[in-house]
Amino acid sequence: MGDRITIEPVTRIEGHGIITIDLDDEGGVRDARFQVTQFRGFEKLTEGRPFYEMPAITERICGICPVSHALASGRAGDAILGVHPPETAVLLRRLCNCGAFIQSHALSFFYLSAPDLLLGMDADPARRNIVGLVAAHPDLVRDGIRLRQFGQQVIEMVGGRRIHPAWVVPGGVDAALSGEHREAIRRMLPEALAIITRTLALFKQALGDFSAEIETFARFPSLYMGMVDGDGKLDHVQGRLRIIDATGGIVADAIDPVDYRQHIGEAAEPWSYLKFPYYRPLGYPDGLYRVGPAARLNVCNGCGTPLADREWAEFRSLERGPVSSSFHNHYARLIEILYGIETIGELVAQPALTGARIRALAQPNFPEGVGCVEAPRGTLIHHYRVDDNGLMTWANLIVATGHNNLAMNRGVLQVAHRFITAAEVPEGALNRLEAVIRAFDPCLSCSTHAIGRMPLVVRLRRPDGSILREISRS
Amino acid sequence: MNRLRLATTWLDGCSGCHMSLLDLDEALLDILAGVEMVYGPLVDVKDFPARADVTLVEGAVGSEADRRHILEIRERTGILVSFGDCAVTANVPAMRNRFPVEAVIARAYVDNADRHPAAGDGAAAERPAFAFTGVPRLCPTARPVHEFVPVDVFVPGCPPAAAVIAWLLTELVAGRTPEIGGRSRFGA
Ligand code: SF4
Numbered sequence: 106m107g108d109r110i111t112i113e114p115v116t117r118i119e120g121h122g123i124i125t126i127d128l129d130d131e132g133g134v135r136d137a138r139f140q141v142t143q144f145r146g147f148e149k150l151t152e153g154r155p156f157y158e159m160p161a162i163t164e165r166i167c168g169i170c171p172v173s174h175a176l177a178s179g180r181a182g183d184a185i186l187g188v189h190p191p192e193t194a195v196l197l198r199r200l201c202n203c204g205a206f207i208q209s210h211a212l213s214f215f216y217l218s219a220p221d222l223l224l225g226m227d228a229d230p231a232r233r234n235i236v237g238l239v240a241a242h243p244d245l246v247r248d249g250i251r252l253r254q255f256g257q258q259v260i261e262m263v264g265g266r267r268i269h270p271a272w273v274v275p276g277g278v279d280a281a282l283s284g285e286h287r288e289a290i291r292r293m294l295p296e297a298l299a300i301i302t303r304t305l306a307l308f309k310q311a312l313g314d315f316s317a318e319i320e321t322f323a324r325f326p327s328l329y330m331g332m333v334d335g336d337g338k339l340d341h342v343q344g345r346l347r348i349i350d351a352t353g354g355i356v357a358d359a360i361d362p363v364d365y366r367q368h369i370g371e372a373a374e375p376w377s378y379l380k381f382p383y384y385r386p387l388g389y390p391d392g393l394y395r396v397g398p399a400a401r402l403n404v405c406n407g408c409g410t411p412l413a414d415r416e417w418a419e420f421r422s423l424e425r426g427p428v429s430s431s432f433h434n435h436y437a438r439l440i441e442i443l444y445g446i447e448t449i450g451e452l453v454a455q456p457a458l459t460g461a462r463i464r465a466l467a468q469p470n471f472p473e474g475v476g477c478v479e480a481p482r483g484t485l486i487h488h489y490r491v492d493d494n495g496l497m498t499w500a501n502l503i504v505a506t507g508h509n510n511l512a513m514n515r516g517v518l519q520v521a522h523r524f525i526t527a528a529e530v531p532e533g534a535l536n537r538l539e540a541v542i543r544a545f546d547p548c549l550s551c552s553t554h555a556i557g558r559m560p561l562v563v564r565l566r567r568p569d570g571s572i573l574r575e576i577s578r579s
Numbered sequence: 580m581n582r583l584r585l586a587t588t589w590l591d592g593c594s595g596c597h598m599s600l601l602d603l604d605e606a607l608l609d610i611l612a613g614v615e616m617v618y619g620p621l622v623d624v625k626d627f628p629a630r631a632d633v634t635l636v637e638g639a640v641g642s643e644a645d646r647r648h649i650l651e652i653r654e655r656t657g658i659l660v661s662f663g664d665c666a667v668t669a670n671v672p673a674m675r676n677r678f679p680v681e682a683v684i685a686r687a688y689v690d691n692a693d694r695h696p697a698a699g700d701g702a703a704a705e706r707p708a709f710a711f712t713g714v715p716r717l718c719p720t721a722r723p724v725h726e727f728v729p730v731d732v733f734v735p736g737c738p739p740a741a742a743v744i745a746w747l748l749t750e751l752v753a754g755r756t757p758e759i760g761g762r763s764r765f766g767a
Contacts, residue, residue, distance in 0.1 A: 125713075142714045143642055145591060145721075146683035148691060150674040165671040168595025168738065212601070216621060234622040236611055247605065254604045267602055268595045268738050372694035373687075376713045380692055389694045501691045 137518040141379035148500045156491045164269045172205035173480030175273035177487040180476030182275025187470040193460035194277030200452045201263045203445040208256025209481035210438040213546045215249025227533035248300045255297045262286040277464035291453045301443045321523045322541045323431035323516025326351030328394035329403045332479045337406035341479035347404045353426045362477030381510045393511040396483025398437030403427035410447035416440045431544045469495040509545050516541045586618035586631040590645040591672040592638025596663035599738035613752045635662040639669040644715035653728035661730045664737040672721035736763040
């Protein structure tokens with residue numbers, strides 16, 4: 106047994122996490138782990154609540170993607186009622202989802218990752234943040250703020266408020282969209298489109314500077330999972346699950362979310378509050394798969410909107426098979442923002458969007474329901490059981506960051522192998538360890554239904570737990 | 580002039596209160612110009628600084644790590660703000676309080692998991708208490724911040740509206756201790 110390095114906490118991610126690195130006797134990296142350190146217990150704490158309260162309760166799992174939780178919950182509720190939401194409700198859910206993707210991806214790219222991408226992985230940690238970025242790239246920061254604001258405003262106009270709108274309900278949605286708000290959204294589109302166009306150009310220009318990161322940020326073959334429509338195009342809200350292998354071959358397709366448990370198992374390890382979902386046919390831990398922006402662009406046959414499709418084709422030409430470096434999640438996020446903006450353009454052109462029929466009413470007709478959507482970070486599954494009165498008796502939630510847990514752990518190990526030895530733990534290496542995790546944009550508030558942060562200390566520990574060396578960043 | 584040393588943190592919360600802070604949009608840049616961000620989820624500082632003038636705390640105290648963190652923050656902070664309903668009342672995290680913490684853990688890690696490699700996989704069938712190592716222990720109940728440390732300002736809301744946060748920060752930057760009064764309410 107050798108020594109152990111700990112990075113605590115991982116900063117600029119949405120949640121609590123620690124990186125631990127075990128060294129072997131020669132000072133090389135033996136193992137690396139990403140540990141999630143908080144847990145909130147939504148699967149249990151919702152017990153006894155009426156199922157129609159679930160969208161509002163589960164939104165409080167995460168302030169970054171409350172809309173995704175509300176949509177998954179609403180769909181599980183649709184199944185318990187046994188109804189199809191009216192056409193207008195489906196269109197409005199899609200519209201709100203586009204706003205949610207745009208704001209969340211903008212947060213991830215501009216607020217959390219741009220400091221690494223534009224100031225550099227080795228930049229002074231004291232200014233490697235959004236404030237430092239304001240000084241160096243004020244226009245870019247303003248673009249990021251405006252784009253996030255656009256997404257949040259769409260949510261607000263459709264759902265009534267920006268964070269935790271109590272608007273998705275089992276059977277549909279709670280309020281129709283006014284013609285005025287439709288117009289207001291339409292008017293905001295050109296600016297959003299201009300911002301994402303120049304950001305994509307800037308990002309592609311900078312790609313050459315990150316070849317080492319692209320090589321090592323969780324670049325390995327794996328399975329990928331995401332939701333697609335009947336034609337294999339992106340479908341975040343109403344699609345079915347598709348799983349592909351490392352060569353791009355489809356191993357499972359058109360999976361009805363109701364059957365998710367035939368495909369996905371969940372392992373629990375005592376050193377992390379985040380469980381490890383795996384693809385059942387391959388077992389644990391070999392059934393490693395990835396979800397999220399790059400995975401979605403890997404599994405689909407195209408986005409389904411013209412500008413995004415062009416970018417998608419360019420993205421897919423990066424590698425011969427599926428794009429395997431998780432670094433490219435950044436790229437994929439920008440393409441999905443473009444897709445979201447184009448999709449909003451299509452939605453606001455549809456007359457049915459402002460229809461009055463927005464909710465199908467029924468009593469609970471079925472004791473169980475599964476709702477599945479693509480959240481910004483990947484596939485989100487809500488699975489509920491209710492009693493005869495519609496009170497929750499059991500819930501299971503699998504969120505994007507969970508699906509990616511095995512892959513994040515392998516990614517951390519890959520970076521550690523490349524950049525760390527016992528003799529040397531350079532500051533830039535520490536940041537890269539965190540950055541590989543940031544590339545997955547893990548939402549730890551979602552994943553363990555918890556969030557938070559703690560200080561970074563790197564500890565070289567002897568097997569008996571005594572500290573050999575301690576490195577602090579401040 | 581010395582700029583206000585501002586820290587923010589989240590404990591057992593959803594980040595929604597922090598997102599509402601970001602919902603200041605471009606006005607955030609003006610606020611940031613008037614303060615020094617010494618700690619928070621958007622900056623890379625790992626240790627809580629020796630001194631912060633103001634700390635906004637989101638979330639309830641749900642784990643041993645939260646408890647240690649809030650005690651340290653209180654020692655090093657001038658004005659401590661309970662920021663949002665979870666900090667003020669324990670709100671959603673407290674919904675687990677009517678169950679024993681073991682039952683909350685068992686639902687997620689025993690009932691809803693089919694593999695327990697470290698425990699030997701047969702153990703799942705016998706439904707063992709699932710013991711964690713190397714992660715902070717959960718407190719038996721999630722509690723509001725003021726049950727652990729004195730709080731100077733309470734800002735209800737789930738989350739507090741961006742306009743309320745703008746007003747709050749403006750007051751703080753001006754050196755006043757804000758009186759929230761009717762500006763925000765629970766669940767707002
Ligand atoms: S008060 Fe509401 S918005 Fe703030 S952390 Fe708690 S649940 Fe999230």
